[in-house]
Amino acid sequence: MKQLNKHNIAIIPGDGIGPEVINSGLKVIRRSLRLDNISIKEKVYNWGSNYYKKHQLMMPKNGLEKLKQHNAIFFGAVGDEKIADDITLWGLRLKICQGLDQFANIRPSKYIEGIKSPLDKKIAKNIDWLIVRENSEGEYAGSGGIVHRDLPIEIGSEVAIFTKEGCRRIHDYAFKLALKRPRKHLTLITKSNAQRHGMKLWDKMFYEVKRKYPTIKTEKLLVDAATAVMVNNPEKIDVMVATNLHADILSDLASALSGSLGIGATANISTDKKIPSMFEPIHGSAFDIVGKNIANPIGAIWSGMMMLEHLGEKKSAARIFKAIKIYANKNGPFTPDLGGIASTDQVTNEILKLLD
Ligand code: ATP
Numbered sequence: 001m002k003q004l005n006k007h008n009i010a011i012i013p014g015d016g017i018g019p020e021v022i023n024s025g026l027k028v029i030r031r032s033l034r035l036d037n038i039s040i041k042e043k044v045y046n047w048g049s050n051y052y053k054k055h056q057l058m059m060p061k062n063g064l065e066k067l068k069q070h071n072a073i074f075f076g077a078v079g080d081e082k083i084a085d086d087i088t089l090w091g092l093r094l095k096i097c098q099g100l101d102q103f104a105n106i107r108p109s110k111y112i113e114g115i116k117s118p119l120d121k122k123i124a125k126n127i128d129w130l131i132v133r134e135n136s137e138g139e140y141a142g143s144g145g146i147v148h149r150d151l152p153i154e155i156g157s158e159v160a161i162f163t164k165e166g167c168r169r170i171h172d173y174a175f176k177l178a179l180k181r182p183r184k185h186l187t188l189i190t191k192s193n194a195q196r197h198g199m200k201l202w203d204k205m206f207y208e209v210k211r212k213y214p215t216i217k218t219e220k221l222l223v224d225a226a227t228a229v230m231v232n233n234p235e236k237i238d239v240m241v242a243t244n245l246h247a248d249i250l251s252d253l254a255s256a257l258s259g260s261l262g263i264g265a266t267a268n269i270s271t272d273k274k275i276p277s278m279f280e281p282i283h284g285s286a287f288d289i290v291g292k293n294i295a296n297p298i299g300a301i302w303s304g305m306m307m308l309e310h311l312g313e314k315k316s317a318a319r320i321f322k323a324i325k326i327y328a329n330k331n332g333p334f335t336p337d338l339g340g341i342a343s344t345d346q347v348t349n350e351i352l353k354l355l356d
Contacts, residue, residue, distance in 0.1 A: 007071050007311050008041045009307075010069075011026070011042055011043065011074045012045050012075045012076065014048040014092070015050075016079060016285020016286050017285060017295040018048070021281055021299065021344070024297030025074065025301050029304040032308070032319050032320050035319065036315055038316065045066070045067075049082075052091065059095065063096075064096070071276055071311060073276050074280075074307060075096075079284050081287050100276065102268035102277060103134065103166070103169060103170060104170055104271070105132070106269060107131040107247075107251040107282065109254035112258070112324065114327075114328035114329045114331055115258070115260075117257055119234075123233075124234070124257065128238070130238070130240070131250055132242070133248065134241075134243050134247070135244060138244035138245060139158070139244050139245035141159070162202055167205035167206070172212075175210070178238065184216050187220070187241070188203065188218060188241060189242035190222060191222055191224075262296025262337045265281055265300075265303035266282050277307075279306050282299060293344050296347070297344050297347055301324065301351060304320070319355055333347065
């Protein structure tokens with residue numbers, strides 16, 4: 001039977017362990033799609049720190065235009081020991097997220113039987129969260145500067161930007177996601193007790209949007225209190241909506257509590273159907289394990305699965321999630337971050353076998 005070639009994917013393996021895990025992710029999504037008689041068109045963009053070393057740019061000037069020709073972007077990691085983080089991050093990942101206005105970043109965290117959590121199993125099994133992160137402004141808007149540079153009175157400012165529309169659209173997106181989940185519960189993460197301007201607008205817009213969603217139960221939690229709730233009472237949380245900085249921190253905590261940084265996945269969503277969304281593992285380039293074939297590929301595989309869901313390939317995506325669950329339930333084999341001795345390739349091959 002002729003294969004349907006429906007999706008045109010941009011692949012940016014990036015730096016560090018990015019290429020290793022993206023390779024695994026691609027093998028898994030290709031195989032799952034093939035079982036449904038669907039193939040993808042792939043275009044690899046070798047942008048990142050090596051590109052920077054040659055061109056003094058992390059991606060070409062017309063990079064965003066190139067990406068706009070695709071249906072989705074599959075991204076590895078960015079960061080290099082020899083180049084400042086703000087150059088690598090702002091020059092590639094943030095440039096894409098902001099340039100394509102991927103304003104919603106979503107990060108699922110779920111306890112999977114077999115993957116060891118630092119929490120007691122009785123508590124950990126209640127982890128089933130979706131963190132919705134504002135991804136275009138807030139504390140990472142890039143507003144600020146240095147005055148009196150290199151003088152004893154040098155001063156740096158970092159201005160968090162909250163716009164009415166920026167707050168409205170992310171809250172609305174979070175309510176819509178909460179509506180799709182069985183518990184229909186949304187927690188507003190804030191710090192408006194101490195930050196009285198932008199965070200107040202953040203809260204105000206939440207309650208304004210809430211009027212449209214009478215069936216969603218809501219709760220307000222200060223970000224510091226939220227960390228304790230996540231550790232002690234994970235069942236109290238379903239979907240959380242948080243600012244760029246708060247969600248960045250909470251989602252690392254979420255993935256550590258559900259097993260390892262190596263298994264977390266994330267999606268940077270543009271709600272404009274003509275603009276591609278971007279899918280990536282949450283970990284960075286992990287210099288300490290590059291080239292050792294021990295990087296955990298599950299985060300990349302999981303993000304590939306989120307990409308398929310987003311593209312409407314629900315059956316192929318569900319097959320991947322089922323394979324991950326069976327793999328974990330039967331105890332791996334796991335990479336060292338999850339307490340095992342398996343290689344990236346062994347884990348990938350195991351998941352491929354389970355797909356079949
Ligand atoms: P970034 O700021 O770019 O998110 P980071 O400073 O948080 O990066 P990572 O590169 O994510 O750091 O790595 C943090 C630690 O987690 C390192 O010790 C790294 O080896 C480990 N780690 C990250 N990803 C994986 C993975 N996929 N498999 C195994 N270990 C990982």
